Amino acid sequence: MDLGLTEMQEMLKNGARDFLENECPEQLVRDMEEDDAGYSSALWQKMAEQGWQGLLIPEEHGGAGFDFLDLCVLLEEFGRALVPGPFMSTVLGGAVPLIEIGSDEQKAEFLPKIASGDVIFTLALTEPSARFDDEGVQCEASVNGNDVTFNGVKLFVPDANVADYIIVAGRSEKGITLGIVATDQDGVDITQLQTIARDKQAEVKLNNAQGQLLGVEGAGWEALGPVIHRYTVGECAYMVGLAQMDFEISVDYAKERVQFGRPIGSFQAIQHKCADMVTDVDGSRFIMYKAAWAISTGQSEDETQMSVNMAKAWCSDATRRVVAHGQQIHGGIGFTKDYKIQLYFRRQKRAELSFGDADYHRELVAQQLGI
Amino acid sequence: MDWQDSQEQAQFRTEVAEFIQTRLPDRYRSGEENNDETQTTGWQADRKSNDASAKESAITWADALAEKGWIAPHWPKEYGGAGLSVMEQFIYNQEMAKADAPPVGGMGVSLLGPTMIVHGSEEQKAEHLPKILSGEVAWAQGYSEPSSGSDLASLQTRATRDGDDFVINGQKIWTSGAQYADWLFALVRTDPEAPKHRGISFLVMDITTPGLTVRPIVDMGWQEPFNETFFEDVRVSTSNIIGEENRGWYVGMTLLDFERSGISGAIEYERTIKELLKYVNAESEDDTRVRDDFESVRHQIADRYLEVNVLFNFAFRIVSMQNSGMVPNYEASVNKMFGSETHQRLARTGTKVFGLYSNLWSEDSEYSPMRSSFTRDYVRSVPHTIFSGSSEIQRNVIATRGLGLPRG
Structure with missing residues (x-):
C-alpha cells in the first residue's frame, strides 16, 4: 500500500506543469472562451509532440502505452491550468472506445492520427432527456453490414464544433449501437450552445448521418x-x-x-x-x-x-x-x-x-x- | 499508487489476524453476547475489575500479546517492543481494530513509554518500562485543567521545589482512566515567571501518593470515562521529572498518537455502517422502524459510506508518507478533524434511519433497533470533536502550520 506517485508519474506531473504554465497561460484560457473553435491548434500540436493525446494508445498504434492512472496524473494538471479544448473528448471519448472495441482496421486507421494530433474525436452520448443511463439513448440507428445510419438529436456533445469524428450512441432494433460518424457530411448539423464554462458543447442533429459500425450492433451499452x-x-x-x-x-x-x-x-x-x-x-x-x-x-x-x-x-x-x-x-x-x-x-x-x-x-x- | 498489500505486508497481516483469531479471549470478541459496557471500558478497566472473569481475560490477553512483543509493537526492541516498521505497525493496528481487540497498556504504551524512551534517564526507563510491558502498571495522563483546555500551555497546577521534592497543588480534569490507573504523568508549572510554554515540567507520580485524589465524572452518556484529579501538597521526588526542568511542554509535545487513532476510527465506522446496512437490508416489510423509504435517508447512508472511504484514504496517506520518510504536517489534523466529524454524522444518520425509535436508549428493549447503539453513539460521539484538540483547534493548526496563514 502506497499512496504516493511513482517516479515516472512525478516526472509526468512536473513536466506537464512546467509545460502548461508556459503554453497555457490565463490569457489563452480567456481567449478561448471568446474563440469559435475554443482551442489553440498550435497548443494542440505541441501537446501531441509531448505524446499526450497518445498517452493511453498502445505503442503499435503510435502511442505511449501508459495506463489510465497515469492519464489522471496528467488530467489533474489540465484542470490546474484549465486547459481549453477537445483533449478529453478526443482521448476519453474517442481513443478509449476505439482501444476497447475498435476493429483492427479502425484502430489502425484512427489511433495513430489521434496520437499525432491530426484528428479530433468526441463522444455523443446524451440527448435532450439528459439521462446518463441506457434509457437516455433514443437516437435511431440502423445497421447495414459495417455501416450504420443515425437519426436523432444528441445534446451537450463536447467539442462537436471542431470534431472530425463523433462516436454516436444510437438505438437499433437490437439495442444500443455505436458508430463512428464523420462530421463533414450533410446529415450532421452542429449548433453550438452557450455554456456556463464557455466551453464548446453542442446540439448535434443527425439526419440520415452515415457512419461505420463500432463494435457489435446491440452491444453498445x-x-x-x-x-x-x-x-x-x-x-x-x-x-x-x-x-x-x-x-x-x-x-x-x-x-x-x-x-x-x-x-x-x-x-x-x-x-x-x-x-x-x-x-x-x-x-x-x-x-x-x-x-x-x-x-x-x-x-x-x-x-x-x-x-x-x-x-x-x-x-x-x-x-x-x-x-x-x-x-x-x-x-x-x-x-x-x-x-x-x-x-x-x-x-x-x-x-x-x-x-x-x-x-x-x-x-x-x-x-x-x-x- | 497502490491500495493493496505487498507480498510481505500481506504475510504480516495474515500473521497478525491469525494470532488475534486464535488468542483473543471470548470477552473481547464482537457479537451479540458482548454488552455495550464491555466494548467501551476495555482492558484498563478489566484488569482492575471485581469480576474475576473480566480480570482473567485482561491478563490472558496481555500475556498473549507479550509473547509476541506486541504490547508495544512500535517501541524499539531494546526496550522490549517489537520494533515494527511504520507499515507493520499500521497493519497491526488495522487488524486489531478490525477484530475490535482491545489494545493493552493504555497510555503507558501509547504515550508515556515512547516519551520516556526519548527523554527519560536510564534509571527511569529501567524502573518504568518493564512494568508497562508486563501490564503491571497502567498510566493516566494529567494535562488538561478546568481553565486550560485548548489553551493547554496556560496550565496552573503548581509544583514548588522543597529540598529533593516537588510539592504539587492544583487540579487536573478529563484525566481519562485515572480511576483504573496506577501512575500518572502530568504537566505542572515549575516557573510561573517564565513565558507560559517555558515554565512547565513533565512529572510522573504514583497515583496513590498522599494528597492526590481522583474523582470520576459522569458524562452525558452515563459513563465515567474520565476524572477530576486534585493535588493537595502532593510530594513527588525531583527525580520523577522526565527531561529537563521547565522543558516539560516540549517533552509532552514530542509524541502525538495520531497514527493509531486515524485508522482505528475508520475501521470502527466502517464496521458500524456495515452493521447498519445489514440491518436495513434484512428488515422485513412490516418493520416500521426503518425509514429507508425516504430517499434523503438512503442518500445520507450513501454519504456516510463515502466519507468512511475518504477517511481511510486520509489514514493511508499518513502511513504512506511516514513509510517514505516524510513527516506528516497538517495531514494528521485533517484525519482527526474529519474522522471525529464523520463519526458524529454517522451517529446522526443512524438516528435518522430509525426515526421515533431513536428515542430508545435501552439495549434490551424489544423495541430497540440495533440495541439502540446509534442513539448511544449520537450522545457519546459528542466529545470526539472536542478532545485531543477540538475541530476548531485542528482547523487552526491546518491553516497556520499547514497552509502558512498568519496566526491571529
Missing part, C-alpha cells in the same frame, strides 16, 4: 461501460486539479489581502474555510485515484463500479464547496470577470454536471449498498 468509467474519473481528475489551484490562489490571496490592519488570512473565519478547502481537495484526490487505480489494475467489476460512483459523487460536491469558499474569500474582486478565480468557479460546475452530478452517483452508491 456494455461497450460504453469502461468508456463511461474512464471519462467520469477523468472529469474527477480535472476537478481535483482545478480545485487545488482555486485553493492555492485563495490561500495566497488571504495572506495578502489586508483589512482591519491585518491579513484576512489571520482571521479564523477565513482560516477555517481554508482548512476545509484543503480537506476537500485532498479527499477528492485520493478517492479519485482509488477509482483510477481500480480501473488500471483491473479490480472486480463491482469494486470498480462502486469506486467510480464514489469518486464522482464525492468530487462533484467537494470541489464545489472548494470553489464556493474560494469566491467568498476573495470578496467583491472575485466576482469580477477580470479576476481569475471565477474561471475556476464556472468550470467546476461543468465538470460537476458531466457524466452525472453527486446526486446521480450517490443514488448509484445507495443502490449498490442494497438500500
